[in-house]
Amino acid sequence: MENYVFGRNNVIELLKEGSRNVTKIILMKGQHSNPKINQIIELAKSRSIVFQFQPKEKFNQFALEAHQGVVAYVSPVNYVDLEEFLEKPKDGFKKVVILDGIEDPHNFGSIIRTAVCAGFDGIIFPARRNAVINSTVEKSSAGAVNHIDLIMVNSLSSAINRLKDSDFWIIATDIHAKDNYYDINYCDMNFAIIMGSENTGVSSAILKNSDFKVKIPMLKDFNSLNVANAAAIVIYESVKQTIQNSGISV
Amino acid sequence: MENYVFGRNNVIELLKEGSRNVTKIILMKGQHSNPKINQIIELAKSRSIVFQFQPKEKFNQFALEAHQGVVAYVSPVNYVDLEEFLEKPKDGFKKVVILDGIEDPHNFGSIIRTAVCAGFDGIIFPARRNAVINSTVEKSSAGAVNHIDLIMVNSLSSAINRLKDSDFWIIATDIHAKDNYYDINYCDMNFAIIMGSENTGVSSAILKNSDFKVKIPMLKDFNSLNVANAAAIVIYESVKQTIQNSGISV
Numbered sequence: 001m002e003n004y005v006f007g008r009n010n011v012i013e014l015l016k017e018g019s020r021n022v023t024k025i026i027l028m029k030g031q032h033s034n035p036k037i038n039q040i041i042e043l044a045k046s047r048s049i050v051f052q053f054q055p056k057e058k059f060n061q062f063a064l065e066a067h068q069g070v071v072a073y074v075s076p077v078n079y080v081d082l083e084e085f086l087e088k089p090k091d092g093f094k095k096v097v098i099l100d101g102i103e104d105p106h107n108f109g110s111i112i113r114t115a116v117c118a119g120f121d122g123i124i125f126p127a128r129r130n131a132v133i134n135s136t137v138e139k140s141s142a143g144a145v146n147h148i149d150l151i152m153v154n155s156l157s158s159a160i161n162r163l164k165d166s167d168f169w170i171i172a173t174d175i176h177a178k179d180n181y182y183d184i185n186y187c188d189m190n191f192a193i194i195m196g197s198e199n200t201g202v203s204s205a206i207l208k209n210s211d212f213k214v215k216i217p218m219l220k221d222f223n224s225l226n227v228a229n230a231a232a233i234v235i236y237e238s239v240k241q242t243i244q245n246s247g248i249s250v
Numbered sequence: 251m252e253n254y255v256f257g258r259n260n261v262i263e264l265l266k267e268g269s270r271n272v273t274k275i276i277l278m279k280g281q282h283s284n285p286k287i288n289q290i291i292e293l294a295k296s297r298s299i300v301f302q303f304q305p306k307e308k309f310n311q312f313a314l315e316a317h318q319g320v321v322a323y324v325s326p327v328n329y330v331d332l333e334e335f336l337e338k339p340k341d342g343f344k345k346v347v348i349l350d351g352i353e354d355p356h357n358f359g360s361i362i363r364t365a366v367c368a369g370f371d372g373i374i375f376p377a378r379r380n381a382v383i384n385s386t387v388e389k390s391s392a393g394a395v396n397h398i399d400l401i402m403v404n405s406l407s408s409a410i411n412r413l414k415d416s417d418f419w420i421i422a423t424d425i426h427a428k429d430n431y432y433d434i435n436y437c438d439m440n441f442a443i444i445m446g447s448e449n450t451g452v453s454s455a456i457l458k459n460s461d462f463k464v465k466i467p468m469l470k471d472f473n474s475l476n477v478a479n480a481a482a483i484v485i486y487e488s489v490k491q492t493i494q495n496s497g498i499s500v
Contacts, residue, residue, distance in 0.1 A: 106356065110476050119469025142473060180500070182490050217500035219369025219489055223392060225482070226360050232479035233486040239469055240432050240487075250430070250467035 003074055003134050006067040008036040014072055015043035021075040023132040023152070024050040028059055028069030040070060048154060050127050075133045080149040082159055085122050086166050088149075094168070094190045095238065096122040100156060100206055101129045101197030102227060108133070109140025110228040111195065115148055116141075118239045122149035124192070126156045160192070160209055168192050172202045172210035173234060175224060181214040186238035187245040193238070195231045253324055253384050256317040258286040264322055265293035271325040273382040273402070275301040278309055278319030290320060298404060300377050325383045330399040332409055335372050336416050338399075344418070344440045345488065349375040350406060350456055351447030352477060358383070359390025360478040361445065365398055366391075368485045369492075372399035374442070376406045410442070410459055418442050422452045422460035423484060425474060431464040436488035437495040443488070445481045 005014045005022075014022065025044055031037045032053075044051045062071055097115050102108045108131045112123055131137060138145050153159040160170055171184060172194040194210065196202035207213060216230055225233070243250055255264045255272075264272065275294055281287045282303075294301045312321055347365050352358045358381045362373055381387060388395050403409040410420055421434060422444040444460065446452035457463060466480055475483070493500055 110479060113476055114479050116470055116472045117468050117475050142476070144472060147470065147472060216486070217489065217493060218367050219492070219500070220366055220397065222366045222394060222397060225367050226363055229360060229364050229479055229482035232475070232482045236466070236483040239467065242469070243467060250469070
């Protein structure tokens, strides 16, 4: 069970110790006045870790563990802070993928894998409303999670504004866009490609805050592409342009 | 259990009736001299259905069924014969994807979905050494299995020769290829894109029989792309060229 820590005291120690990435904590409903639970909540707040009160059915999956109504989700990978990422020196332009609510861990892992193959520098995703990096994501990425900066943020909107301040151009994928994904020039700039959730796409506030909106054209009237495949198509258009523009031989 | 038919008599009736697509039949080892088993084998042979003798451990997953050592795998979709596919009239060029040993049903379904979005006409895959179309494939395809011709063949090599005779150009993906996938002109011809298995790629005999070999360039020294994402990248390069070449507006 490398991705969970169970029990009140264990979770308190985990939070105090501070070396592992805790992605979220779930607490069984009805424990609000317990002092250890309050201590967990204070520690979580001080470290900006998401905590949620959940009904007891949510804990059925952990029935074999001595969880005492407390489960911490621990990431098997190390995250990088957005500021730290932006400050890293790079010879050339930086490229990132932003995920706006990807729910399926296979899709999440698969997009990370493609981004690594494409020489991207980072993956930005929100702490809420997105799959966390667990062992399924790690496996679906074929180990790629260890080859790219993983940047978990509390607010995607703030992160996008911060990227814009740092000379990034923001490209959102949207089935209603007028431009096709290959109408954009991906060269000579830092950029972020935003992929939306499997069901609802990129959220409207974030679409509005993007510099470009692009679609992937459909040659048959069918619902849509899988999001990981859509990401691969757009990411590789940028790779192709980068190679053709730079004249590097690969 | 829509995808299996269990038991000797049931499978005999299934094979005699003939309206459903039986993808393979497994028989428990040690039944070679049973007359009903012999009848099943004769019927399977006459309909070119793969049958395999398997150890009893293989049947553990069906422990709750009255299987009597006989399980037929039934496809939830209808297949199209290669000759029938080739004879269908089409205004314009035909495009197919050939899968050479895709093992993961999610990848299989996801590639079918991309092919449908890209307006492709068919998916060709071998009866052996490839995932069968089951409910996982159907689900991963988001229902796309019902929007494209699914062509299961006994020999990929024969199918490729038949395609060549019918004016198809054969494009194999291969990490060792010299040309990149975007160096090929996909317009003004019937073509087939071959994707290889997750672990070993396109088999060497088939590579040798291909007209073009293309790779997807890597900008980081990392193992490789997921095969469904790789398929999406190559398929969509052809879509882009088709749109740009034809001047159609999408």
